[in-house]
Amino acid sequence: MKESISHCFETLKEKSPLVQSITNFVVMNNTANALLSLGASPIMAHAKSEVLDMVGIVNALVINIGTLDEYWVESMLLAAQRANDLGKPWVLDPVGAGATPYRNETIGKLLALKPSVIRGNASEILSLAQVNIKSRGVDSIHDSGEAVQAAINLSKEVGCIVCVSGAKDFIVGGERVVSLDNGHPMMAKVTGMGCTASAIVGAFSGVEKDLFLATTAAMAVLGVAGEIAAEKSDGPGTLQLHLYDTLYNLTSGELMKRMKVEF
Ligand SMILES: Nc1ncnc2c1ncn2[C@@H]1O[C@H](COP(=O)(O)OP(=O)(O)OP(=O)(O)O)[C@@H](O)[C@H]1O
Numbered sequence: 252m253k254e255s256i257s258h259c260f261e262t263l264k265e266k267s268p269l270v271q272s273i274t275n276f277v278v279m280n281n282t283a284n285a286l287l288s289l290g291a292s293p294i295m296a297h298a299k300s301e302v303l304d305m306v307g308i309v310n311a312l313v314i315n316i317g318t319l320d321e322y323w324v325e326s327m328l329l330a331a332q333r334a335n336d337l338g339k340p341w342v343l344d345p346v347g348a349g350a351t352p353y354r355n356e357t358i359g360k361l362l363a364l365k366p367s368v369i370r371g372n373a374s375e376i377l378s379l380a381q382v383n384i385k386s387r388g389v390d391s392i393h394d395s396g397e398a399v400q401a402a403i404n405l406s407k408e409v410g411c412i413v414c415v416s417g418a419k420d421f422i423v424g425g426e427r428v429v430s431l432d433n434g435h436p437m438m439a440k441v442t443g444m445g446c447t448a449s450a451i452v453g454a455f456s457g458v459e460k461d462l463f464l465a466t467t468a469a470m471a472v473l474g475v476a477g478e479i480a481a482e483k484s485d486g487p488g489t490l491q492l493h494l495y496d497t498l499y500n501l502t503s504g505e506l507m508k509r510m511k512v513e514f
Pocket residue numbers: 346371372373389390391416417418419420433434435436437438439441442443444445446447448470473474477
């Protein structure tokens with residue numbers, strides 16, 4: 252698996268996938284910069300007048316409901332349907348799932364369109380799997396390990412790959428589960444680190460057809476880059492900056508050496 256992940260990483264650098272994000276106002280800049288540093292090419296586009304054409308030219312689509320509103324939700328549904336029609340992968344980041352009825356209703360509509368990959372924190376994945384939980388905004392109040400069974404159920408129900416992020420990241424494809432033990436607690440103190448994770452999952456999905464592998468590779472790269480960056484940082488501000496530099500300079504050798512992956 253480590254070799255396949257490393258190969259995926261090389262392919263991404265070589266192909267520089269174009270990734271469309273319909274994402275939230277908070278993280279547009281962070282995620283675009285992270286994708287560029289990694290070697291992918293970001294485009295943020297949500298106008299209903301262009302969304303169908305845009306999905307036509309990109310390698311993957313990421314839909315993140317962080318700062319959703321009525322207009323944006325219509326764009327998201329149009330874009331997801333278009334990606335399905337064209338057989339292109341799309342990633343759902345269900346930010347703040349469970350926090351309000353409007354978020355839940357929107358997530359229901361997006362789930363009906365069957366995302367290729369769902370990436371969320373533990374509280375969000377528990378909420379999507381309809382485990383009756385309380386959620387408190389965008390930050391998880393559960394450990395990722397608590398949401399693994401929910402992720403398995405969700406993966407089977409929707410027929411997609413599910414990633415639960417947190418101290419450990421779990422990637423689930425039906426009965427297959429992989430865990431990654433990289434990263435650093437300070438990563439949770441930079442806004443939109445999870446949104447960046449989802450964007451990177453989009454980038455890998457744009458170059459690797461095996462979406463279980465693509466998702467695992469994406470989370471391994473962010474985990475490894477995050478922990479290297481954290482070692483050089485005094486706090487979340489410099490972590491954000493060091494993350495770009497680390498993504499830019501990361502080699503497949505360093506990735507292989509640092510990656511802690513378990514079945
Ligand atoms: N305690 C931790 N230890 C190691 N890595 C962590 C920890 N918490 C988060 N991470 C890493 O941070 C990244 C983002 O995951 P997180 O679960 O915090 O996303 P999120 O809650 O959706 O974030 P946001 O909503 O701010 O975008 C992942 O790569 C994850 O592995």
